[in-house]
Amino acid sequence: MSKPALPRIYNRTGQRVKVQDKTWYAMQESGDAEERVIEVFVYGEIGTWGITANQFVQDLRAMDDGVSPVIAAFNSIGGDLFDGLAMHNALSRLGERCTGRVDALAASAASVAVCGAHRVVIASNAMLMIHNPWTYAAGDAEDFRKVADVLDQTMEAIIVAYKAKAPDIDEAELRRLVAAETWLTANEAVALGLADEVGDGVKVKACLGQGAVLQRYQHAPAELLAQLDEPPEPDIELEPDPSDPPQEPPVANSAKLALMITQRCTADGISNLIEPLINSTKLESEAIVLAGLARAKAVNDLCVAARLPEFSAEYVAAGLDAASVRARLFDKLVGSGKGFEIDNSLPLNADPAPKVQAKQPDPTSIWAARQAAQSGSANTSKGARP
Structure with a gap:
């Protein structure tokens, strides 16, 4: 390919x-x-x-x-x-x-x-x-x-x-x-x-x-x-530029590349992107895999920052770059052309700690408890007579 x-x-x-x-x-x-x-x-x-x-x-x-x-x-x-x-x-x-x-x-x-x-x-x-x-x-x-x-x-x-x-x-x-x-x-x-x-x-x-x-x-x-x-223009091979860095030789061992993706994604906490990365890079070469890993990390960070992490796998599988992901996330955030969205919820990282509510008094229970106590006291007094 x-x-x-x-x-x-x-x-x-x-x-x-x-x-x-x-x-x-x-x-x-x-x-x-x-x-x-x-x-x-x-x-x-x-x-x-x-x-x-x-x-x-x-x-x-x-x-x-x-x-x-x-x-x-x-x-x-x-x-x-x-x-x-x-x-x-x-x-x-x-x-x-x-x-x-x-x-x-x-x-x-x-x-x-x-x-x-x-x-x-x-x-x-x-x-x-x-x-x-x-x-x-x-x-x-x-x-x-x-x-x-x-x-x-x-x-x-x-x-x-x-x-x-x-x-x-x-x-x-x-x-x-x-x-x-x-x-x-x-x-x-x-x-x-x-x-x-x-x-x-x-x-x-x-x-x-x-x-x-x-x-x-x-x-x-x-x-x-x-x-x-418009379909993408075909890549026209140019004469090598002497100033260009030497290209790394392709890595033929697909298993090695798949292992690299698995290890890097696991270390970065994006193991959900392992399969999308394998599919998008086709394990074509080490250079492409490394570029894909960097792209996946950037895409995941953008989705997390936008509070839309559920889209990271989809965008990585599609091979989208960071610029395209930014544009898509922006569109999702602002809605369908309305320019802004109204959200009364607090930010996810600023949710207040749940308050411990004091138990409200229950008059019925209190009255029943008093009656039971008084009844027990009266019975005890009668039983104490000679």
């Missing part, structure tokens, strides 16, 4: 950029000292369940020399707004040497982030999506009023971020487009001032394994959603 196809992305010189997983987050430099260029690829969800602003800023700071041009390439369905704003500000501080590039999709928080660049180039077949901030919450009526106030405040932050990129844009029209969840083509983005130039089109999957998240939007273009149903 051949290995599943891995995502491949290339930098501006046509060289392949190595990625660690389906998040596709990478930062690299190219060229000699005089022509050094820093390229950042934000290919995935923004925020805690993907590419965090802290990771982005720290990596950029470590590589930036203060003079080299920086190209920030985006292909993201969005994510956490505040992380997106932090990325926006980090790119803005770079000044004129920063170019933002929309390779396929910059939606939601990603559109906010890329607008921090001094110059934005959007591929001719790419899109920019802007919409109102939204969240989900739990609590009483007062809690929801506070959440609504916070959403109003974050809306203003979004408007400021877009106007920083397009100062001449009509604010009333901008607010209308944001409220309507507007998907802008490359030419429309340039016309509004949210991008500066239309670049060459490139074929890049817009969903990045996060189709469930993309489907949550109300007006996602049909051509993007259609990509969810």
Whole structure:
């Protein structure tokens, strides 16, 4: 059985950029000292369940020399707004040497982030999506009023971020487009001032394994959603890269691999995932099994954190990666598009200890006991006479 196809992305010189997983987050430099260029690829969800602003800023700071041009390439369905704003500000501080590039999709928080660049180039077949901030919450009526106030405040932050990129844009029209969840083509983005130039089109999957998240939007273009149903592209073998680490030889002994899965799962307390892991990895090689074990542990941790551990075996058996599991768990938590769920129960780890209730007095029993005591006392007195 051949290995599943891995995502491949290339930098501006046509060289392949190595990625660690389906998040596709990478930062690299190219060229000699005089022509050094820093390229950042934000290919995935923004925020805690993907590419965090802290990771982005720290990596950029470590590589930036203060003079080299920086190209920030985006292909993201969005994510956490505040992380997106932090990325926006980090790119803005770079000044004129920063170019933002929309390779396929910059939606939601990603559109906010890329607008921090001094110059934005959007591929001719790419899109920019802007919409109102939204969240989900739990609590009483007062809690929801506070959440609504916070959403109003974050809306203003979004408007400021877009106007920083397009100062001449009509604010009333901008607010209308944001409220309507507007998907802008490359030419429309340039016309509004949210991008500066239309670049060459490139074929890049817009969903990045996060189709469930993309489907949550109300007006996602049909051509993007259609990509969810496309079969995976065949894996094209490339010439070996001398810098790639040597590949481990395949392990032929399936029993050894099955034993490895059994021992690791038992040690990690996820013995319920032994069979799903064997089925999903097909015991193809040691490398695949090790990757499957790491994936299963991550998936199980996510399900436990979401208080939905019953789904971990299903997701591991399906071979889902962490990003896909996050999207599915998020959908389950927020319900069917309602945006939040009301739950009056206390958290599982904060249940109060059961109280010992004092026994309530029973007047009937007390009266009967007194009568019995008095009757016994009278009988004893009569029997004591000579």
